Amino acid sequence: MSRQSYELQASVRDRVGKGAARLLRRTGNIPAVIYGDKKPPIAIAIDYREADKRLRAGGFMTTVATIAVGGEKILVIPKDYHLDPVKDSLTHIDFLRIGAGSKVTVWVPVHIVGQDKSPGIKRGGAINVVRHEIEFECQADQIPEHVVADVSALEINDSLHISGVQLPEGVKPVIQDRDFTVVTIAAPAGFDEPATASA
Numbered sequence: 216m217s218r219q220s221y222e223l224q225a226s227v228r229d230r231v232g233k234g235a236a237r238l239l240r241r242t243g244n245i246p247a248v249i250y251g252d253k254k255p256p257i258a259i260a261i262d263y264r265e266a267d268k269r270l271r272a273g274g275f276m277t278t279v280a281t282i283a284v285g286g287e288k289i290l291v292i293p294k295d296y297h298l299d300p301v302k303d304s305l306t307h308i309d310f311l312r313i314g315a316g317s318k319v320t321v322w323v324p325v326h327i328v329g330q331d332k333s334p335g336i337k338r339g340g341a342i343n344v345v346r347h348e349i350e351f352e353c354q355a356d357q358i359p360e361h362v363v364a365d366v367s368a369l370e371i372n373d374s375l376h377i378s379g380v381q382l383p384e385g386v387k388p389v390i391q392d393r394d395f396t397v398v399t400i401a402a403p404a405g406f407d408e409p410a411t412a413s414a
Contacts, residue, residue, distance in 0.1 A: 220281060223261050223281070225259040227258065236307070240263070245307060247308040252312040253314075254312060261308070270296065290355075292319055292321070317354070319358065322350050322351075323359055326364070328365050328366070334368075335366075341403065342366065352387050357383065357384075357386065364380055371401075372400065374398070377395050
């Protein structure tokens, strides 16, 4: 299920805008905003090194966190972040406030298993991952780290659809109107299926 939660210390920002944000970054902090749960947004500042460490550790967008600010501890999940296009450094984060029983939509990575057993791969087929991530809706405290796509039974030209992916209880794909493809086994170059003998 979801990764272990973490806590970030923050302070309330009195000033907003590009100039204030640049000044904040020069002091080793970055601007962020907490919004949602039908409450006013809060402009905050958080330590750059701590936030960057959490971002680079993986699972950042699917991990619930606690932000300690102004004597209050607020449960949040990151909804967006910005990187400097040149330095690739973190410049801003948007956090969604989570209330009791909150549902969230998140992108969850797909992990492929069973390659060593797939008859299609043994015959020279190649894995074609159609969706590396899938958008799901679930309770905020039930966000999976990843979902598993098992290709162990797939032959060449077979596909695994979302209906064939085992999902944790309460986790539903946002796309509900079609059984979309997650992964296929592509035929190798020059591959021809054996002709089926007619009766």
